[in-house]
Amino acid sequence: MRAVLAWQADSIVARQQAPELGELDSFAALRRWADSCIASQDMLRGGCTFGSLAAEVVKTEPSHRDAAARGFERWQELFRRGLSKMRERGELRPEADPAALAHLLAAAFQGGALLDQAAGESTPLRDALYGALAYIESFSAER
16 A cells, blocks of 8 residues: 555656646746646546545555655645745745645645546636635735
């Protein structure tokens, strides 16, 4: 089970590192990421394979909770790193917390993907991701 979780985490991290998304270190890159997630869900309508697996494993095999948590941490690290670069460059105000904003992006995706799967359409995911991006943009140094 740990190997399957690691493989699924590798898959989600690889999708987030697609060349067209860049380093997720700009507002434009984060918007491209959200648009890409929405487009994928429009085609697949399957929720998040890693999130779904992690939820089941944590319920049925609590001893594997750490493996699920590591997978989410690896994914969120991509956001943390990009948001930290934005703050270092002065694009985000100093009070922007990259770790908290990374949690927000992952939670918006996970919750939005689940609602999308249940509804059979992408409006919940779109609303969740664009809402998260609007909140992140509220920390823009240019506001």
